[in-house]
Amino acid sequence: MSAPSPTPWPLISSRPAGDFRIFRVRADLKRSPRTGREHGFFVLEAPDWVNIIAVTPDDRLVMVEQYRHGTDSVDLEVPGGVMDAADASPEATAVRELREETGYEGREARAIGRIAVNPAILNNTCHTVLVTGCGPRHAVAFDSGEDLVTRLVPLADVPGLIAAGTIRHSLVVVAWYHYESRRRGMGSSR
Numbered sequence: 786m787s788a789p790s791p792t793p794w795p796l797i798s799s800r801p802a803g804d805f806r807i808f809r810v811r812a813d814l815k816r817s818p819r820t821g822r823e824h825g826f827f828v829l830e831a832p833d834w835v836n837i838i839a840v841t842p843d844d845r846l847v848m849v850e851q852y853r854h855g856t857d858s859v860d861l862e863v864p865g866g867v868m869d870a871a872d873a874s875p876e877a878t879a880v881r882e883l884r885e886e887t888g889y890e891g892r893e894a895r896a897i898g899r900i901a902v903n904p905a906i907l908n909n910t911c912h913t914v915l916v917t918g919c920g921p922r923h924a925v926a927f928d929s930g931e932d933l934v935t936r937l938v939p940l941a942d943v944p945g946l947i948a949a950g951t952i953r954h955s956l957v958v959v960a961w962y963h964y965e966s967r968r969r970g971m972g973s974s975r
Contacts, residue, residue, distance in 0.1 A: 797816055809829070829908070835867075835912045836912070839887070848864075849935055849936065850862075889921055897913050899912045
């Protein structure tokens with residue numbers, strides 16, 4: 786017989802602890818249902834994120850290379866970005882971000898997965914959106930803090946690039962997993 790699931794911790798108080806443009810910090814005081822003791826926690830409040838698996842008619846993945854400040858490295862990733870308040874859905878964000886970052890546009894965009902980014906400290910969700918029939922149709926429109934180069938990678942090469950550590954961003958690896966699961970008939974639309 787299995788143990789019962791843990792019980793959510795009751796919230797005693799919550800207060801803003803900082804605003805840092807791309808996320809806010811919240812300080813929560815909660816009570817352990819097991820011990821009755823109070824504990825303080827910090828939560829990073831961040832907007833939802835979308836990663837885009839953009840596939841061309843000749844089975845290439847539209848990817849971007851960009852410099853990442855956290856790791857001080859240039860990384861190969863899928864296009865992606867923050868869901869804006871004006872975006873009606875993850876699919877709308879994907880269409881906008883793909884166009885802005887790469888100039889590519891596709892025939893159809895559909896959500897194929899989502900994950901909690903890091904439920905220990907973050908409150909947001911990362912959506913994976915598949916865009917098919919992609920081709921270059923627009924000029925890029927980078928944000929002022931972006932410097933990207935578009936790369937077309939054969940789909941067959943992606944698993945090897947992940948295994949070699951060339952693609953190493955965890956959310957990009959998860960996006961690829963969502964795509965592969967769907968392609969093999971194991972995934973759901975949400």
